[in-house]
Amino acid sequence: MSNTVVMGAQWGDEGKGKIVDLLAERADMVVRFQGGNNAGHTLVVAGKSLVVHLIPSGILHAGKLCLIGNGVVLDPEVFLMEVDRLAAEGVDVSPSRLMVSPKTHVIMPYHKRLDAAREQAKSADAKIGTTGRGIGPCYEEKMARTGIRAGDLADPELLRRKIECALPEKNALFAFYGQPSLDAEEVLAALLPVAQRLSAYVGDVAGALQQGMEDGWEVLFEGAQGTFLDIDHGTYPFVTSSNTVSGNAAAGSGCAPARLDRIVCVVKAYTTRVGSGPFPTELDDAVGEHLQGKGAEFGATTGRRRRCGWLDAVLLREGVRLNGPTGLALTKLDVLGGLPELKVCTAYQHGDETLAYPPQGENSLAQVTPIYETLPGWSEPIEHITSFDDLPQNAKNYIARIEELAGAPVTIVSVGPDRAQTLYR
Secondary structure: OOOEEEEEOOOOOOOHHHHHHHHHHHOOEEEEOOEOOOOOEEEEEOOEEEEEOOOOHHHHOOOOEEEEOOOEEEOHHHHHHHHHHHHHOOOOOOOOOEEEOOOOEEOOHHHHHHHHHHHHHOOHHHOOOOOOOOHHHHHHHHHOOOOOEHHHHHOHHHHHHHHHHHHHHHHHHHHHOOOOOOOHHHHHHHHHHHHHHHHHHEOOHHHHHHHHHHOOOOEEEEOOOOHHHOOOOOOOOOOOOOOOOOOHHHHOOOOOHHHOOEEEEEEEOOEEEOOOOOOOOEOOOHHHHHHHHHOOOEOOOOOOEOEEEOEEHHHHHHHHHHHOOOEEEEEOHHHHOOOOEEEEEEEEEEOOEEEOOOOOOOOHHHHOEEEEEEEEOOOOOOOOOOOHHHOOHHHHHHHHHHHHHHOOOEEEEEOOOOOOOEEEO
């Protein structure tokens, strides 16, 4: 049986939610392995849109076991709000099919306050565009070995001790940023009702994965954000606080790397980015407006307008190198329809050098000039097409060129937001 990792090849927002939702039909388990509610996956089923931030996208498929791994940071209130919202839509979100690892770190109120205070204190050119969800401070506390984990929620005395240990440092930082301090008993009192309810979902995720694989179940590993938001390999410091590359699927869920059989990198047919940071192919013209408008490019989590630009094959090539995909899932091809010509960045000019891969120094991506190749576009609508062979020839040529530049095959093509608007090769 096949265990598959689905993750983003760009700066996130590639349409991973739809691809996970499609592949979940053939999977028995779906597991999130990193990030938190700074991610948002939009699913469109029968014209109805649903956004999930923490719960794996496979939850919409009856009978699938959905797991939240140890590599995730979880906001209890957001998790339970999502549970309630899905339940109101008739989705089964009972603990029998939704499990949280006891090793998953919990986002606390002081993490969110600190996240917002730090970003607010920065000058305009130093802001990194954080979502303010407390993701970074929670991961910091995890690495400092002082964090609260989901398994702790069943022990009120342990929670009290950990909160009392954390707050002196946090209150000192709040004083530095001109924010009021927090009281340990008030934090605990607010957390306990939520903790009691969430504890019902805590279970041995690593054990469930092992047992499922031994029984021949197929597992789908659902990534969040994208390759170039990776804390190590992304456009640092304009990155997220976790490893978003495919290799973290094993560590962030609790299984061996040898268990990962297939890696699907999701790539948008153009490039977008939310928040701050360098973006070599960004377009501030009518084409950028076309991509933004037709692609409905607003962040699923923040609602922020996404910056848009031509496809950056240099970044994609690096994404292939870092993730080792067995196939690419190309999304939003329909958005390019109507443009008379398309450009693809095939290399960078960096000083006197022509680069096939991104320069590795901090903020060096802001110092490159994209080298473009121009391809003819197509005017025919493709949203109704159900076979790859029926695509306009120029669309097929565009896909073939992406495969050549990336060094990986395109195995899935999305021509619209709905499940049915998907072509398989």
